[in-house]
Amino acid sequence: MRQLLLIDWVLITALGWLAIGLVGIVLPRNFALISRYLFPLGAALALVLALLALAAIGAAPQVRILPLGLPDLPFHLRLDALSAFFLLLLGATAAGISIYAAGYLRPGEGTAPGLHCLLYHGLLASMAMVMLADDGYAFMVAWETMALCAYFLVASEHRYAEIRRAAYLYLLISHVGAVGILLAFGVMAGSAGDYTFDAMREFSSNGYWPSVAFLLALFGFGTKAGILPLHVWLPEAHPVAPSPVSAMMSGIILKTAIYGMLRVAFDLLHVQLGWWGVLLLVIGLASALFGVIFAAVQTDMKRLLAYSSIENIGLVFVGIGLALVFKSFQLPNLAALALTAALYHCLNHAFFKSLLFLCTGSVLHATGERNLGKLGGLIHHMPWVAWLALIGALASAGLPPLNGFVSEWLLLQGFLFTAGLPHGYLNMLLPTVAGAVALIAALAGFAMVKFFGVVFLGQPREEKLAQAHDAGRLERLGLLWLAAGCVLLGLLPNVVIALLDPVTRQLLGGGLSYTAASHGWWLLAPISEDRASYSPAIFLVSIALFIPLVYWAVRRYYHGRLTRVAAWDCGFPLQTSRMQDTAEGFGQPIRRIFSPFFKRTREHPSPFDTQPRYRSIVEDPLWYWLYLPVARLVEHGTRLIAFLQQGRIAIYLLYSFVTLLTLLVLTRG
Amino acid sequence: MNAMLLNAVPLASQVINLCAAIMLLLGFAMLAQRRVLTLINLFMLQGLVLFTSTLIVALSTHQNHLLWSAALTLLLKVIALPYILHRLIRRLSVKWDIETLLNIPTIMLIGIALVVVAFNVAQPISQLSGTITRATIGIALACVLLAFLMMITRSKAVPQVIAFLAMENGLFFAATSATYGMPMVVELGIALDVMVGMVILGVFFFQIRQQFDSLDIRHMETRREP
Numbered sequence: 055m056r057q058l059l060l061i062d063w064v065l066i067t068a069l070g071w072l073a074i075g076l077v078g079i080v081l082p083r084n085f086a087l088i089s090r091y092l093f094p095l096g097a098a099l100a101l102v103l104a105l106l107a108l109a110a111i112g113a114a115p116q117v118r119i120l121p122l123g124l125p126d127l128p129f130h131l132r133l134d135a136l137s138a139f140f141l142l143l144l145g146a147t148a149a150g151i152s153i154y155a156a157g158y159l160r161p162g163e164g165t166a167p168g169l170h171c172l173l174y175h176g177l178l179a180s181m182a183m184v185m186l187a188d189d190g191y192a193f194m195v196a197w198e199t200m201a202l203c204a205y206f207l208v209a210s211e212h213r214y215a216e217i218r219r220a221a222y223l224y225l226l227i228s229h230v231g232a233v234g235i236l237l238a239f240g241v242m243a244g245s246a247g248d249y250t251f252d253a254m255r256e257f258s259s260n261g262y263w264p265s266v267a268f269l270l271a272l273f274g275f276g277t278k279a280g281i282l283p284l285h286v287w288l289p290e291a292h293p294v295a296p297s298p299v300s301a302m303m304s305g306i307i308l309k310t311a312i313y314g315m316l317r318v319a320f321d322l323l324h325v326q327l328g329w330w331g332v333l334l335l336v337i338g339l340a341s342a343l344f345g346v347i348f349a350a351v352q353t354d355m356k357r358l359l360a361y362s363s364i365e366n367i368g369l370v371f372v373g374i375g376l377a378l379v380f381k382s383f384q385l386p387n388l389a390a391l392a393l394t395a396a397l398y399h400c401l402n403h404a405f406f407k408s409l410l411f412l413c414t415g416s417v418l419h420a421t422g423e424r425n426l427g428k429l430g431g432l433i434h435h436m437p438w439v440a441w442l443a444l445i446g447a448l449a450s451a452g453l454p455p456l457n458g459f460v461s462e463w464l465l466l467q468g469f470l471f472t473a474g475l476p477h478g479y480l481n482m483l484l485p486t487v488a489g490a491v492a493l494i495a496a497l498a499g500f501a502m503v504k505f506f507g508v509v510f511l512g513q514p515r516e517e518k519l520a521q522a523h524d525a526g527r528l529e530r531l532g533l534l535w536l537a538a539g540c541v542l543l544g545l546l547p548n549v550v551i552a553l554l555d556p557v558t559r560q561l562l563g564g565g566l567s568y569t570a571a572s573h574g575w576w577l578l579a580p581i582s583e584d585r586a587s588y589s590p591a592i593f594l595v596s597i598a599l600f601i602p603l604v605y606w607a608v609r610r611y612y613h614g615r616l617t618r619v620a621a622w623d624c625g626f627p628l629q630t631s632r633m634q635d636t637a638e639g640f641g642q643p644i645r646r647i648f649s650p651f652f653k654r655t656r657e658h659p660s661p662f663d664t665q666p667r668y669r670s671i672v673e674d675p676l677w678y679w680l681y682l683p684v685a686r687l688v689e690h691g692t693r694l695i696a697f698l699q700q701g702r703i704a705i706y707l708l709y710s711f712v713t714l715l716t717l718l719v720l721t722r723g
Numbered sequence: 724m725n726a727m728l729l730n731a732v733p734l735a736s737q738v739i740n741l742c743a744a745i746m747l748l749l750g751f752a753m754l755a756q757r758r759v760l761t762l763i764n765l766f767m768l769q770g771l772v773l774f775t776s777t778l779i780v781a782l783s784t785h786q787n788h789l790l791w792s793a794a795l796t797l798l799l800k801v802i803a804l805p806y807i808l809h810r811l812i813r814r815l816s817v818k819w820d821i822e823t824l825l826n827i828p829t830i831m832l833i834g835i836a837l838v839v840v841a842f843n844v845a846q847p848i849s850q851l852s853g854t855i856t857r858a859t860i861g862i863a864l865a866c867v868l869l870a871f872l873m874m875i876t877r878s879k880a881v882p883q884v885i886a887f888l889a890m891e892n893g894l895f896f897a898a899t900s901a902t903y904g905m906p907m908v909v910e911l912g913i914a915l916d917v918m919v920g921m922v923i924l925g926v927f928f929f930q931i932r933q934q935f936d937s938l939d940i941r942h943m944e945t946r947r948e949p
Contacts, residue, residue: 703883704824707875714871718844718864 060106061116061133061186064141067103068182071096075175082168085161092171093156094528096178097149103182104145110138111556123191130250132188135556136321139397140185140313142553146539147305147404148178154412154532155298157525158419164210164296177203177302184310190239190249197235197310201228201278204307207299208291220290227287231277235314238270242322254322264323268330271318272337279311279367282341283676288364289348293356293424297415300356304363305408309400312370319378320561331378332480334371339487342368342494347648349501351641351672353426355414358505359407362450365498366403369465370396372491376468377562379480386564388471391580394554394566395464401550402449402457402543409446409536410505413439416529417509420522426505426637431514435522440510442533447506449540451499455593457543460550460578462495463588467580497644504640513631545590547578638670645672653678735783739900742776743859746896747838750869753889754834755827759881763808766885769892770800777899789899795914796895804888804921811925812881815932824876834869841865859900866893880931884924891917 058066074092081087110116115134122129133141155174159167180203183196205228209221241263242254259267273284280288292300319326345364352358373396380389414424416439423429433440449456469488475481514520525533543550555565566580579587645652653675659666698709749769756762774796781789823830845861870890877883891913898910 704875704878707871711868711871711875715840715868719840722844722847 059116059118060110060113061118061131063106064103064110064133064182064186065118065120065131067099067106068179068186070099071175071179071182074099075172075179078168078171078175080168082166085159085167088167088171089156089159092175093152093159096175097152097156097532100145100149100152100178102145104142104149107138107141107145108553111135111142111553113138117188120192123195127191129192129195130188130252131186131192132251133186135560136313136316137185139554139557140309140400141182143309143401143404144178144181144185144306147408147536148302150405150532150535150539151298151301151305151408151412152178152532153535154301154415154529157528157530157532158296158298158412158415160419165206165212170207170210170296173203173206174299174302177207177307181306181310185313188251190236190243190251190254193314194232194236194239197314198232200307200310201225201232204228204299204303208295208303210296210299211294214294217294220287220294224287224291227277227284231274231284234270234274234277236274238267238274238318241267241270242318251317251322255324258324264325265327265330267323268319268327271315272334275311275314275318276337279308279315279371280341280364281337281367281371282344282364283680285341285345285364286674286677286681289357289360289674292360292363292411293354297356297411297418300359300415301408301411304360304411305404308363308367309404312367312374312396312400315371315374316561319374320381326378326381328379328382328477328480331375331380331382334375334378335484335487336375338368338371338373338375339490339494340368341365342372343490344368344651346494346497346501347644347651348672348674350497350504350644351652353637353641354424355417355426355429355505355509356411356424358426358501359410359414362498362501363403363407365494366399366407366450369462369491369494370399370403372396372487373399373465373468376465376472376484379472379475379484380468381562383475383477385475386562387566388468388474389562390558390564390566391464391471392468393558393562394551394580395461395468397554397557398464398543398547398550399458399461402461402540405536405539405543406446406449406456406458409533409540410443410450412529412533412536413443413446416525416533417522420524421516421519423516426508428516429509429514429519430512430631430634431510431519432522433510435520436510436524438524438530439533442530442537443510444506445537445540447502449544451502452495453499454588455541455544455590455597457540460544460547460588460590462491464580466491467586470586500644504637508635508637508640512634515631515634545594547588547590551578551580651675735779738779739776739859742772742779743862743896743900745772746776746866746893747862747869750866750889750893751831751834753885754830754869754873754876757823757827759812759879759885760809762882762885763805763812766808766889766892767801767805769889770796770805773892773896774801776896780899792895792899792910795910799914799917800888800892804917807921807925808881808885811928815881815928824878830872830876834872837868837872838865841868860897863893863897863900866896869893880924880928884921887920888917 074096078088078092110133112135115132117133118131120129120131152174159170161167164170165173177200180196180199184193184200187193187196202225205221205225208224209218211217212221239249239254241259242257243249244257244259246253246257277284277287292303295303319330342365345361345366345368349358349361349365352361373392376392377389377396380386380392416436417429417432418424420436420439421429421432445456449458452458452462454460466488469484469491472484472488473481475484524530551566559565578589645654653673655669655671655673657667657669659668700706746769749765749772753762753765753769756765774793777789777793777796780786781793825833841864842861845864849860867890870886870893873889874883874886877886895913
């Protein structure tokens, strides 16, 4: 019996997930077993995986060849710092989501619990395999398994036509993307036909081939990541899935695309060109701006979060782009700063977006509503969910001392150093990008205020909201885990940066941890203390001191002098909760300012209408400008081809007959 | 080695060539035949010829696995399939009618052209091949093409199936004559395929007739996607 390496244990964990899924499908009706034992067991395995990955980040790369797959084409696996980091992300986030899902599952909802269990754990296992894969074949198999599992999970409520449509859109775009990835691997493997990643690393194509591979990979992984203009499936598919699945899709599946992008751009390709970085910057910035603006005008809470995911992925792409630019100018330390920001943001987004999606799941179960216009005041009935959602919302808005702030701050720090680039235009243009990033961060704050304020604060907008109940014990545990992650990642940036160090060293040959940690664990100074530093602990301490002070002052000076009287009602005879600021009303300024971004249809009632109805639909113009023309083109093409289909068997036989004869004659000559 | 053996047994070679000629003749006969019952009998005869030629190749070259092939041929193509087909047409009561999409003389002319093409195409292959039966490759190919032509030009389901089976006969003949037969696994696989195909098609016959009150596959044209 040979020594079991870390990679073997990771593999065993993934197999454990598969086994859990299989047990679930064998006993599909045993709801108690699935929700009380299998899902918590899956969460425990996720935790084990996180710990294994933590140990593997600093370790030397390990490889394994799995005698699976086709004859003479085994699966190559490899565990290095990059995959270990993303496995850590997967394990740590999935632990929270799984334990939440254990409490979230309800009998008779969506697919049968056994099938759900299989798909859910199959998804987890395939994501782990994506990160372990070390050849194109294994990667594609895992990648497609992941897409299929996610498709079936999205289509859980397949009785609704719109959900089937959303799931189909996801599957379609994800398959088109998979073709892009496959072609990218093909280009990188070159003519040798060896699809192991080792061979791709060795193979140095020249001319424009690296760029072709990069662009194909960008297209392929971009479809999965939901960057502009390949994003249309994301706001459709993420909201309609069951909430733990939404959390998983936003939190983890999007990150597999980031992983693939990093793997291809920094590891498999032997050159990194500056214009790739600029391209990623532009695309990332466009996605982030687009995502945050659309998030600000949504009226469905899960759609709002889905658009916010586009924004966050855009920011990650901005970070990767910046790292590519620095790398192409041979500035490894600055590249490491930008890449650290991007990776850090991946981790942060995984935690806070999963947290927020799970909170919407609890709200959905308690009220049955996704529409922001019918929620409100839930903090009174669901205090746990409300407070934990507040942590997630603050983190997502990028406020200190939570985690979202650290990565956005690091990203902006990265931009401040672009002035030193030895390139005239770039060092003029990039600071303006930093301005745009700041704008995006502010708008993200706006969207989060809207999300939290409309759902949890104010008065309930519907009668039935009074019956809303708080999350159950297991659900709370999952939420608490993720919220704790948000807080800790914010408070201990140096620990995280030390974790990221092997990754940036592997990809760029430079790291941050030496300078960053040189001032003790409590002060983060990425480049030098004189330039900029951030100490979350001081923030926390000051907040912790300030809040009791204010509370005390309010109690001391105002308590007792307050009398409750009926508010001045502006001359209206009655005031109802429907007169509160609504989601539409709150988003209206944004809708005004950024009106060229939207395609909007409105119906105003006439003043004499006795039953007035107001309707306003904000749509994505890209759907009309890009997707529908492409769809029409494809349809036209298929109609041309359909001419071949005459419906007569004799004609079909004639086709094969003529083909046979032609081939025979050709091979003779 | 085998080539030398061939020269030592000219009789076997001549018999095989005779078999090949009969195969081709039967192919044309099937192409021209208007009656289903006779078609099945012709198919059975073709199977018999195939069996004879395989047996002779096996005996004269001492390829033992070809004996198994021959036994399989006898069992399947001379006994089992004709029997099933006979029962089938009795139950469907379609013994007589056959309509062709083109008239028979035209089909025969096309068939002759196909034989010329087949010989032309098979020439380089038979030069490469070192078996005693290499002269017959062209004929085997011609048999395949003729059966294919028959499949195209028939409008009823039963003759199409017979054509399909005849095509398999031609393929088998080509395999024995070019390389002394395929590996046993492949042969068994094909035999199983033919069996299963027969069963499925039998089911289909009944379904088609139930749906359209006829076995004319031209009715299926209405079932294409718009």
